[in-house]
Amino acid sequence: MATRTRRSERRRQVLTRERIIETAVELLDTTGADALTVRALTSRLATGPGAIYWHIGNMSELLEAATDAVVATALAPRSAEPAEPAGAGEAAATPQDEIRAAALGLFDAVTRHPWLAAQLAVQFTRNPWGPVTLRIFESIGRPVRALGVPRSEWFAVASTLVHYLLGATTQTSQNAAPLSAADRAAFLDTASRAWQELDPDDYPFVRAIAEQMRGHDDREQFLTGVDLVLTGITTLHPPTAPGSPAPAPERLAQKGRPAR
Amino acid sequence: MATRTRRSERRRQVLTRERIIETAVELLDTTGADALTVRALTSRLATGPGAIYWHIGNMSELLEAATDAVVATALAPRSAEPAEPAGAGEAAATPQDEIRAAALGLFDAVTRHPWLAAQLAVQFTRNPWGPVTLRIFESIGRPVRALGVPRSEWFAVASTLVHYLLGATTQTSQNAAPLSAADRAAFLDTASRAWQELDPDDYPFVRAIAEQMRGHDDREQFLTGVDLVLTGITTLHPPTAPGSPAPAPERLAQKGRPAR
């Protein structure tokens, strides 16, 4: 490829933390998570390991920074169609729409960057309140507030949404490059078949859904899940709009927990 | 410690796949995820790497098997109090209770095995329909069925619950050994303080919940989230019991999705 011209042009730039992170993301996108090594970085940046370690503390810090950078742009409100007349027919987005937009931003980022799902999971478990989590929390929390959820429930409600998002986006991953439509269909087909051959005593439910999982669309199902959680939120914490009947959430209240 | 007696007694046993998995879990529990290496295994089993690789394909297969083993016992319905007269005062568990029980089984397993959270995440992203996911799906899916959710929604509803569970349990991890109450309080305190010093323009929401996050209880909040999702499920798919008014889920229906 155009490696030679690229590399020499590169070398003219100074080595900065930002450029290392940027290169890491490129490497992750093009060659996959396993191929991001210090040696790969040094050769792409035409430098030595010492130079890398001068700017970044260690490999996992770099991974965190790369993940944070990608998540930041994924959650940034897109300016969408700048050609469209601003503020014309565009009704103000509802809090639900904002939550869906943030959720989709994350979802689409994971499909664009196949390595992201695993990294989100790693970041989330290794450093539960690190920059990545905080960023997601903020994007989800603001609309939760606007939803009219009582202040005492902000943390719990936002957590629930964030946890759902992270679970859902991390499962929606292609390890390697994104699959073609045909490959995806083939994959789902074999999986579905395998499920149908599971032991009926051990896996009755999985067998029963084998058929419908074959035809499912990840993105659509993701949104269905978001809406389900949103329904839970607005049912438990109905907006205090005038005329709203405020249905009492009897059965699933806090107190009704299992004894043991 | 009693390493010598233990090791020689060990050596008398034959090396089997099961024993390797069992030893891997011990190693993970006692020395942490980073310390589970082939070399550590060989020394603990008093054998060589070749012997290990005769029984298991590679390291990540072993990790998957170890995770699956722990998850299996975590989800197995506990016989609870065997001293108690069976079937006496015990009313049949509701589907909700069964879901909560499975969820708590997973949650408690993650706190008992600090390495489990990360491994669940890895398993879930690397092999989205592997044995671990399937097992969790089955435990959650059965009660979902019993909840009266229409068949066409089984997959979507079970997925939503599983995704929430996985997101929530993977964040609830202590990297190393479980923290003492005092350490936990100190940790939450510093985190809370750090949140309050974030930029008010960038992180208004996180700042606003800093105080309540300091006092939160992971397990309680986890259950709150489960109940929130359950509320969403029963609201969208009310059980068709006679006398149930079956409220129409107008606002958050499938069709009301954002255009872009």
Added chain:
DNA sequence: ACCTGAACACCGTTCAAGT
């Protein structure tokens, strides 16, 4: 202050050779 590059202390995995 910033970078070089050899060297260190590990990894997972393989494989000829044994029994």
Added chain:
DNA sequence: ACCTGAACACCGTTCAAGT
């Protein structure tokens, strides 16, 4: 069939030495 143990091809990270 099952196990041994040396060897291979990698890792991330450090650090004296340069500019």
